[in-house]
Amino acid sequence: MLHPLTTGVYVHIPFCDRICPYCDFAVVKTRESAIDRYCAALHSEIERAVGPQKVRTIYFGGGTPSAIGPARIAALTALLFDKFAIDPDAIECTLEANPSRGPDDIRRWREAGVNRLSVGVQSFDDTELHRLGRDHSSADARRFLRAARSAGFENISLDLIAGSPGQSLAGFRESLRSAIETGVDHVSVYGLTIEAATPYATWFAREPQVFPDDDLVAALLEEADSQLTAAGFIHYEISNFARAGFESAHNRGYWRQADCAAFGMSAAGYRDGVRYVNHRGFDEYCGAIEAHRSPLAEEEQLDFGRRVGEAAMLALRTSDGIVYEEFRRRFGVDAHAIFGAARKKCSAAGLLEENEAGTRLNNRGRLLANSVCAEFLTPDLPRNEHA
């Protein structure tokens, strides 16, 4: 089912208490003086912003937003609610959190207007957690999730990683079982990617046999689909499962190209077909704000073909897929026709499910989503629609 478009706000908090060996996000090791400087810059950037109107979702991502302490989160939510005239009871406000935090922090986030937690559990196997370089145990994660419920959080998500070093199908099954037992409302399952210039890249070059191969990763992802859907979760996006009504509204907006204002270093936003991204470096971002300059690193106006192509790629990630009627309404195009070549090729390879209303990935297509989506990036538009 298609949901109305939302307008989102994304706030990037780059701090982490320790840097995981597989991470290549824009992160900074937690230091009080750096947090103070960054939060001052963030407040200035938000205060100077024009719009957006009618904000429906706020998402604190990172990094680990929970690392800056609940008082600073409360100051940010208060600023955002005031600046954008937000009714806190009418929006989804998500905070990415590390399970090593205690019940006092959790309670204060809820009081600050956060109403959804996305918890970086990653695994319920302590050996896997150790190899992932995490600073929490499976017992910490269970304790955290119970405390979150007690503090009044009615919308809780947790992340699991598929493909970590030494991971077995049996071990992953146990993690999935534990995730379901915690009673969370949403589970994200991310396949581990080995990013260049990380400690994992060095480890992988030395001992590739320690890491699950493509066949095992595919089996892990299929296991996630089968266990979570059997437990009543809806597989509504390639990496995301939710109980009915608990899909992430913020990410749904992203997958449907809704406007999203972005604040903080490396934050990427979208407005009326313009995509932009802030400086990725800490000093570059803070320095620009302190000198009253724009923190923008890049800004790109997407032409019509790019917008339609990217809309198709994003739609294919979701269980709705490309809905022809929606593309007609949003862009005035016949998606069945303009993606004819891509559909034919991917259908022949057995990667799509098609009917008269639209097209979407089947189970095999999900496993090869990146290559399928790439086929849809360049629609075959009639000449007069390239403007």
Ligand code: SF4
């Ligand atoms: S907690 Fe997340 S953002 Fe921080 S270092 Fe680990 S993977 Fe990267």
